[in-house]
Amino acid sequence: MSRAEPGTTRLYHRLMVYLLFIILLLPLAGTLLYSLATSWSASLLPSGLTFKWYVALWSDPRFLAAFGQSLLVCVGALLLSVLLILPLLFVVHYHFPRLDALMNILILLPFAVPPVVSSVGLLQLYGSGPMAMVGTPWILIGCYFTVALPFMYRAITNNLQAINLRDLMDAAQLLGASTFQAAFLVVLPNLRKGLLVALLLSFSFLFGEFVFANLLVGTRYETLQVYLNNMRNSSGHFNSALVISYFLFVLVLTWAANRLNKDKS
Amino acid sequence: MNSIKRSKWLASLFLLPFALFFIIFQIAPLAWVAIHSLQAESGWGLANFSKVFQSRFYRQAIQHSLEISFWSSVFGLLIAILGSYSLRKVDSRLRDFVNAFANMTSNFAGVPLAFAFIILLGFNGALTMLLKQAGIIEDFNLYSKTGLIILYTYFQIPLGVLLLYPAFDALREDWRESAELLGANAWQYWWNIGLPVMTPALLGTFVILLANALGAYATVYALTTGNFNVLPIRIAALVAGDISLDPNLASALAMILVGLMTLVTVVHQWLLKRSYHVAR
Numbered sequence: 229m230s231r232a233e234p235g236t237t238r239l240y241h242r243l244m245v246y247l248l249f250i251i252l253l254l255p256l257a258g259t260l261l262y263s264l265a266t267s268w269s270a271s272l273l274p275s276g277l278t279f280k281w282y283v284a285l286w287s288d289p290r291f292l293a294a295f296g297q298s299l300l301v302c303v304g305a306l307l308l309s310v311l312l313i314l315p316l317l318f319v320v321h322y323h324f325p326r327l328d329a330l331m332n333i334l335i336l337l338p339f340a341v342p343p344v345v346s347s348v349g350l351l352q353l354y355g356s357g358p359m360a361m362v363g364t365p366w367i368l369i370g371c372y373f374t375v376a377l378p379f380m381y382r383a384i385t386n387n388l389q390a391i392n393l394r395d396l397m398d399a400a401q402l403l404g405a406s407t408f409q410a411a412f413l414v415v416l417p418n419l420r421k422g423l424l425v426a427l428l429l430s431f432s433f434l435f436g437e438f439v440f441a442n443l444l445v446g447t448r449y450e451t452l453q454v455y456l457n458n459m460r461n462s463s464g465h466f467n468s469a470l471v472i473s474y475f476l477f478v479l480v481l482t483w484a485a486n487r488l489n490k491d492k493s
Numbered sequence: 494m495n496s497i498k499r500s501k502w503l504a505s506l507f508l509l510p511f512a513l514f515f516i517i518f519q520i521a522p523l524a525w526v527a528i529h530s531l532q533a534e535s536g537w538g539l540a541n542f543s544k545v546f547q548s549r550f551y552r553q554a555i556q557h558s559l560e561i562s563f564w565s566s567v568f569g570l571l572i573a574i575l576g577s578y579s580l581r582k583v584d585s586r587l588r589d590f591v592n593a594f595a596n597m598t599s600n601f602a603g604v605p606l607a608f609a610f611i612i613l614l615g616f617n618g619a620l621t622m623l624l625k626q627a628g629i630i631e632d633f634n635l636y637s638k639t640g641l642i643i644l645y646t647y648f649q650i651p652l653g654v655l656l657l658y659p660a661f662d663a664l665r666e667d668w669r670e671s672a673e674l675l676g677a678n679a680w681q682y683w684w685n686i687g688l689p690v691m692t693p694a695l696l697g698t699f700v701i702l703l704a705n706a707l708g709a710y711a712t713v714y715a716l717t718t719g720n721f722n723v724l725p726i727r728i729a730a731l732v733a734g735d736i737s738l739d740p741n742l743a744s745a746l747a748m749i750l751v752g753l754m755t756l757v758t759v760v761h762q763w764l765l766k767r768s769y770h771v772a773r
Contacts, residue, residue, distance in 0.1 A: 237582075238582070238583075240579070241579040241582040241583050242579075242583055242587070243579075244575050244576060244578075244579035245576065245579050245580055245583050245587060245588070245591055247576075248572065248575075248576035248579075248580075248591060248595070248650070248654070249591050249594065251572070251647075251650065252594060252595060252598045252647075252650065252651065253594075254613070254620075255601075255606065255609040255610060255613055255647065256598070256601065256609065258609065258612055258613040258619055258620065259608070259609040259612055259613075261619075262612045262619070308514070311510075312510055312511040312514055313511065315507040315508075315510075315511070316507065316508060316511040318507075319504045319505070319507045319508060320508075322504070323500075323501055323504045323505075324501075324504075324505075334515070336758055336762075337519055337520075337523070338519060339704070339754075339758060340704075340751065340754045340755050340757075340758045341519070341523055341751055341754070342707075342708030342710070342725065342750060342751075342754065343708075343710070344708070344710045344725040344728050344729050344747070344750075345522075345523070345526060345728065345747040345750055345751055346518075346519070346522045346523065346526075347522075347729070347732065347733075348522070348525075348526050348728060348731075348732050348740060348743045348744055348747050349521065349522025349523060349524070349525035349526045349744075350518075350522045351732050351733065351740075352525055352529075352732075352740055353521060353522060353525055359517075370514060370517060370518040371518055373514060373518065374515070374518050374519045377515075407500065432600050433600055436600055436602065436603055436605070438603045438604050438710075438711035438714075438715075439710050439711055439729075442711075442714075443729060443732070443733050453603065453604050453605075453711070456604045456605065456608070457604050457714075457715055460608075460715070460718070464611070464612055467608050467612075468608070468609075468612060470605075471605040471608050471609055474605055475600075475601060475605065478597070478600050478601075479597055482596060482597050482600065483593075483597070486593055486596070
């Protein structure tokens, strides 16, 4: 824009952006303050500041176990997703481009079917019998694969389109590589960064998943979100420390993904 | 040509593991729900559905779900429109920072969000106390419909900004200048050019927000320990509650929710095809 905007318009836009920022920040800032407060009731500001709630949280073995179990389930689910989705995408784009239209409809399913609906069927199908998985982390890993699928599929597709898959494969094969070698040694390294960004972002939203975890597994393999919900009756300060710790962890992940994404372009 | 055929056949083998997992964890549960929604004690039929629509309790759940979703989507969309339009007009440092922050807060939902709101706006919340002392409000109940609409609106805002921010690309600055040159004022420009161009994107974002709120379970569950009557809470209570389990009735409720979500998804896909910023 070459033309200078009038001062009042500029001020208005700045104000709106600050307002948006404050609205989004307020619950977080409140929780942060609460987690650092010795006690806080019926006054504008807490009476004193302390780290004791964080110390209590990070020395609670149940919290550490839930944190570790969340990590395991999410990493497991993402490994499974990569193992299933990468070959699928490669085959679809290289051999059966027409399947992409079908896939684009299929990946709408996890979006149109909320986890609470899937849970109804999952509980009945895998509650007992030959495929009894309810109450184990395995069912979560499978479900999280479907949660991550739409996002991962789109993200990797965008990357595949950007690297010109067909030319790359043809060039590699012209130089004597087999299809397998070309896929592994030429295409995969080119996808590395985009894949990492997709994985980091998927991880950050899988880490916050509660519905499947609570309905299908609950305390039998407690994840962080279920732990948080089960701690509802403990001190609000303790819970705030938990919320802030969780958010900071996710913040670091999304920040890393953002940085990587910027480096790429 | 035989080797190409063979390699295609081999390649299709790679589709199998994906298909297997997708069927186990996505298709089969949905199929179970669809089939059992039609099964009642009396046999096959729509008995479950008529039970749902005859019950005042379940009708209330559907109505609450629709009301909360609708209003939180309207408010979320309005704030997102004002915010993301202004975001484009400020200097890039502020813009990048607030954009990145909005991105990050989109992960702040569910149980942690409910807890943050209890601390801030619960009965003894800091903000509730502050507003009470200032005499602005008499009382505030976060655990009510109004409270839930505020809470839902909060988690709609980041998603709305995320979806709308790129959509404003469709508005070209030279259109505005041309309109001005031809004597249009700001209102005329927005009414005749800006709004019609943006309509598909705005409606598309609105339906996504609607779906986002309709399916939300964690936030309302964590806030009210499952005591507020909305559709997802009712479904879960019928399969995992401790009072009365009725998976078939749960399936019927679930199919109603899926029906609403499918409608939303279809409308969104249709709008996506007509919107300016995606088509070009």
